[in-house]
Amino acid sequence: MNMKYKVLSALLGACCLSTVPVCGQPKNSEGAPSAENAVIETIYARRSIRRFKPQPVSRELMKIILDCGINAPNGQNRQSWEVRVVDNPEWDSENIVRRGFFNAPVMVFVANDPTYPFSQIDCGLLCENMMLAAQSLGIGSICVASPVRAIRQSPALLEKLGFSEGYELLICVGFGYADQSPEAKPRDPGKVKFVE
Template identity: 30%
Template sequence: METMDAILTRRSIRKYSPNPVNRDVIENILKAGMNAPSAGDEQPWHFVIIDQHDLLEKISELHPYAKMLKSTPAAVLVCGDQHAPKYKDFWIQDCSAASQNMLLAAHDLGLGAVWIGVYPVEKMIQELRELLNIPAHITPFSMIAMGYPAEEKSGRMRYDPSRIHSNFW
């Protein structure tokens, strides 16, 4: 898939077939995430692959906007490392870039995926830390639910010239 085609046709998919997602496919998606830009090339991210149905169901009960996890074959929790020494306050942008790369890679590999926000909601951060045994210095940031799509959505153009300003506002 060409890059612009992937960007312009990717949509949030929340319905999945029950077919499992192979670990090799997930690993390719993680490679895309880890190749995202990061401040000072610090790469302050960690990833938790979640493919046990009982865990996905528990998370769907904890998170009000993650009901699709009940039927999701796999998800990846993107986390930021608070011990990143050089550019401490940029982990949010870094994990955002990794999350977007993973969404595009999933689309390119024929999967449907959706970004589920976690950070900055402290209650969700703490509940995920406890459920998944995440150390205190690691902050759950986003979750990417993924699977083979059981719904089709066509791309839609969101380009809006009224949002563009040249040189000054």
């Protein structure tokens, strides 16, 4: 069994053995997210990471994360995204974007097809799938828009990314081993309402 299927079957096993809550946020007695369901636990555990260890992430793990990304739901299965992965620390030798990625060892660039109206949603779902998969594998992540501006002003970097004609760089995600454990930022449950 290759690494990918070992990891995927471990994740699947964890999900199958768990109890799926039917409503509300599962909490333990301390009010912390419950560990009863691996997916739910992963969602609550993920936080934006802004300090990474220099330790690289193996391509084997990155391939699993990227494959989870492209398995996201997407409009009409058009897969209206293109993804470029940079794990070579020398790639951005002029240090144009690394700071925007908080020096994450892996920089992922996601471009969308602007001719498809739901393309940005497709790309967002792809990114979230990757970030949750990474979290489940012990790898931290940060979704960042700020490098997009820098890259748009650097035709050389844009050319190196090599997106197909018609695709536009939309959003970026950095991956690496977290060197911090940020607290969850508050969310407003009032934004969600059941409508009778």
